[in-house]
Amino acid sequence: MTEHLITFTLNGRQREVRVPAHRTLLEVLRDDAGALEVKEGCGEGVCGTCTVLLDGEPVSACLVLAPHAAGRRITTLRGLGEGDAWHPLQEAFATAGAVQCGFCTPGMILTAYAFLKEHPTPSREDIRHAIAGNLCRCTGYAKIIDAIMRVAAERAAGG
Amino acid sequence: MPAVPFEYHAPDTLEEAVALLAKHADGAKALAGGQSLVPLLTLRLARPDVVVDLNHLEALRAVRREGDNVVIGALVRHRALERGEGPLRDCPILQEAAALIGNVRVRTLGTIGGSLAHADPAAELPAVVRALDGTVVARGPQGERSVAASEFFVGALTTALRPGEVIVRIRLPVLGPRVGYAVEEFSRRAGDFAVIAAVAVVEVRPTGEIVRARVALAGAGSTPARLPGVEAALAGERPDARTFRRAAEGAAGEIEPEGDAHASGAYRRHLARVLTSRALARAAAVASRRTA
Numbered sequence: 001m002t003e004h005l006i007t008f009t010l011n012g013r014q015r016e017v018r019v020p021a022h023r024t025l026l027e028v029l030r031d032d033a034g035a036l037e038v039k040e041g042c043g044e045g046v047c048g049t050c051t052v053l054l055d056g057e058p059v060s061a062c063l064v065l066a067p068h069a070a071g072r073r074i075t076t077l078r079g080l081g082e083g084d085a086w087h088p089l090q091e092a093f094a095t096a097g098a099v100q101c102g103f104c105t106p107g108m109i110l111t112a113y114a115f116l117k118e119h120p121t122p123s124r125e126d127i128r129h130a131i132a133g134n135l136c137r138c139t140g141y142a143k144i145i146d147a148i149m150r151v152a153a154e155r156a157a158g159g
Numbered sequence: 160m161p162a163v164p165f166e167y168h169a170p171d172t173l174e175e176a177v178a179l180l181a182k183h184a185d186g187a188k189a190l191a192g193g194q195s196l197v198p199l200l201t202l203r204l205a206r207p208d209v210v211v212d213l214n215h216l217e218a219l220r221a222v223r224r225e226g227d228n229v230v231i232g233a234l235v236r237h238r239a240l241e242r243g244e245g246p247l248r249d250c251p252i253l254q255e256a257a258a259l260i261g262n263v264r265v266r267t268l269g270t271i272g273g274s275l276a277h278a279d280p281a282a283e284l285p286a287v288v289r290a291l292d293g294t295v296v297a298r299g300p301q302g303e304r305s306v307a308a309s310e311f312f313v314g315a316l317t318t319a320l321r322p323g324e325v326i327v328r329i330r331l332p333v334l335g336p337r338v339g340y341a342v343e344e345f346s347r348r349a350g351d352f353a354v355i356a357a358v359a360v361v362e363v364r365p366t367g368e369i370v371r372a373r374v375a376l377a378g379a380g381s382t383p384a385r386l387p388g389v390e391a392a393l394a395g396e397r398p399d400a401r402t403f404r405r406a407a408e409g410a411a412g413e414i415e416p417e418g419d420a421h422a423s424g425a426y427r428r429h430l431a432r433v434l435t436s437r438a439l440a441r442a443a444a445v446a447s448r449r450t451a
């Protein structure tokens with residue numbers, strides 16, 4: 001089985017792995033790069049749990065073959081905050097009670113992050129659509145939407 | 160579950176890609192955005208010996224205007240269609256249709272060529288290409304050929320592509336003034352494949368009558384279905400709600416949908432009527448606004 005040498009940037013740091021092409025980015029991130037904040041849910045692209053940003057755009061890490069990471073910039077939840085400080089979305093999720101079991105949270109926050117970059121002043125309805133591809137089995141979503149709204153409102157207020 | 164290991168090639172030229180696909184024929188799969196193929200690999204429903212990754216073929220990402228057509232490279236992503244930048248703006252139905260595809264992650268990577276080649280009967284883009292009488296340009300060992308949308312979709316997950324052929328671009332007509340469009344769909348959950356999707360394109364005269372209406376349905380059979388009876392009933396008519404409702408009644412008689420876990424055949428017929436009527440009415444309203 002041929003292995004491919006793949007270099008990519010993970011949360012700002014260059015990484016190099018040697019993997020066969022049939023491995024997914026999810027496996028590479030968790031097993032080779034130790035990025036355990038990336039969670040595996042359904043493994044078929046439906047639940048959004050393994051969402052990461054590929055050059056800033058959300059993808060299901062389970063539906064990306066390892067070679068597609070070559071030369072790309074990958075951002076996981078750990079890449080959002082400044083150093084040890086939390087990102088405002090992380091703060092807002094904690095404060096709003098948008099985290100229960102926490103398994104969907106990394107994917108949910110990354111989806112919200114990419115969405116807010118493009119839509120800085122969303123309505124609740126816009127947010128509902130934006131996170132429709134991320135499943136949460138605990139919260140009932142209302143508090144997740146509250147948290148995302150809060151961050152958008154703080155930014156609009158210049159916070 | 161990890162995919163069964165395969166030999167992986169990422170050629171830099173179309174010639175190499177076609178040669179590899181032709182050489183390995185049924186044992187090879189072309190990889191574009193991977194949003195249909197990768198789950199098939201990891202569920203082990205597909206076990207190709209060879210995967211030919213098309214993502215290094217930069218020429219397949221181009222979009223250009225050619226006379227009255229927009230020519231879209233096979234590797235153009237759904238997100239680009241959804242954003243509708245550049246010449247894609249001239250065929251704005253793509254924006255509406257692409258926004259309905261899967262979830263945002265699928266749209267980040269999924270491609271128009273991949274969607275057409277995969278030919279899921281419930282997918283939106285095949286129905287749009289069928290409604291617009293688009294053309295699929297394929298490249299194979301014998302060179303390039305153009306296939307009309309009416310000939311391209313052969314059955315569920317089956318197209319007119321021959322072994323060794325890949326889609327290189329798609330030609331769609333520019334939607335000019337007084338041409339309106341709409342995509343209406345019903346799905347069980349946001350982001351699911353449509354149970355039924357209705358794609359309508361309506362052209363109106365300055366005086367208001369319908370010049371031509373085109374309707375295609377996804378989810379109503381093994382391939383996207385045009386509704387010639389509904390279309391014929393609308394030519395020359397005034398675009399009012401009653402006319403659309405009456406014409407759309409005919410939709411149910413033009414399809415033979417099968418029942419499955421998502422919906423019975425009878426429910427699909429009902430949806431075909433309702434969604435066809437809604438799509439036509441909205442397309443006509445859009446047409447009357449597009450006067451410039």
